[in-house]
Amino acid sequence: MLMKEYRICMPLTVDEYKIGQLYMISKHSCEQSGGGEGVEVVKNEPDTHPQHGLGQLTEKRIYLSSKLPSWAKAFVPKWFYVTEKAWNFYPYTITEYSVSLLPKFSIRIETRFENSHGDNNNVFGDKPTPAENVSFLDILTDPIPEKHYKKSEDLSLWRSNKTSRGPLEAGWRDDTEPIMCSYKRVQCSFEVYGFQSKTEEFIHRNIRDILLVGHRQAVAWIDEWHGMSLEEVRQYEREQQQKTNSKLKSSQSNSDPSAASRPVFSRSISVTDENSLKKMGVKTVTMDDPSTSAESQSPLRLHSTPE
Numbered sequence: 081m082l083m084k085e086y087r088i089c090m091p092l093t094v095d096e097y098k099i100g101q102l103y104m105i106s107k108h109s110c111e112q113s114g115g116g117e118g119v120e121v122v123k124n125e126p127d128t129h130p131q132h133g134l135g136q137l138t139e140k141r142i143y144l145s146s147k148l149p150s151w152a153k154a155f156v157p158k159w160f161y162v163t164e165k166a167w168n169f170y171p172y173t174i175t176e177y178s179v180s181l182l183p184k185f186s187i188r189i190e191t192r193f194e195n196s197h198g199d200n201n202n203v204f205g206d207k208p209t210p211a212e213n214v215s216f217l218d219i220l221t222d223p224i225p226e227k228h229y230k231k232s233e234d235l236s237l238w239r240s241n242k243t244s245r246g247p248l249e250a251g252w253r254d255d256t257e258p259i260m261c262s263y264k265r266v267q268c269s270f271e272v273y274g275f276q277s278k279t280e281e282f283i284h285r286n287i288r289d290i291l292l293v294g295h296r297q298a299v300a301w302i303d304e305w306h307g308m309s310l311e312e313v314r315q316y317e318r319e320q321q322q323k324t325n326s327k328l329k330s331s332q333s334n335s336d337p338s339a340a341s342r343p344v345f346s347r348s349i350s351v352t353d354e355n356s357l358k359k360m361g362v363k364t365v366t367m368d369d370p371s372t373s374a375e376s377q378s379p380l381r382l383h384s385t386p387e
């Protein structure tokens with residue numbers, strides 16, 4: 081198992097980012113959907129946590145076969161999907177992933193948002209992450225894949241009309257106000273002989289890229305979401321989810337006429353260890369493959385989040 085803690089600072093407050101995060105995720109998901117791939121929102125409903133209070137449970141299916149590395153395509157079905165379940169008890173979130181028909185894979189991401197410069201070494205309150213496993217990501221200077229670069233999201237050129245913030249300059253984290261940090265503790269494992277190290281490294285490289293792109297966009301799009309109420313951003317979220325689901329289903333049907341009649345395998349591997357979730361007060365549900373409902377199934381469970 082490979083565990084890392086990522087820390088990403090932004091020129092925002094934690095209260096502001098509560099809106100910005102929801103806006104960014106909804107818009108980004110819609111932009112990335114099409115051509116038979118993208119994000120399908122299955123569930124988005126209120127939830128309650130005994131320790132963290134009221135929150136939101138979101139379940140999504142992410143179709144991304146073409147984005148796999150060549151070595152993974154050899155054993156992953158073309159029509160596979162990733163199931164994402166996220167418990168948002170802001171400013172604390174839990175996200176878990178499961179992969180359809182791909183056992184022994186686990187990712188679990190805990191996130192804590194705090195108004196700080198990223199200098200809290202025990203933000204999760206249990207034990208400090210070893211220094212060698214902590215990575216600071218800079219939304220200004222750290223490179224992102226060229227395909228994700230947009231001049232409008234370049235924070236060295238960015239200027240907010242609503243807040244008069246920006247552009248960011250080298251060393252911006254030292255003297256920028258306001259400033260907050262997104263702390264993300266990521267644990268992943270893929271216990272398959274010959275693939276474990278390569279897969280875990282691949283996962284962390286992609287998580288790093290996703291975190292950088294997402295947090296850059298949240299800042300760059302601030303004039304689009306700043307000033308929205310929670311009710312307004314939830315309405316925007318619902319509208320984007322409808323567009324996203326429609327785009328995905330339409331493109332899948334056009335590219336593969338048999339998709340409508342293809343059996344949907346809803347039994348997947350739970351990516352968060354059940355005992356850990358119970359300790360956190362979160363209930364898990366095992367979904368069975370409807371084609372084998374008459375048979376007794378032993379659910380495969382592993383523990384697992386861009387967020």
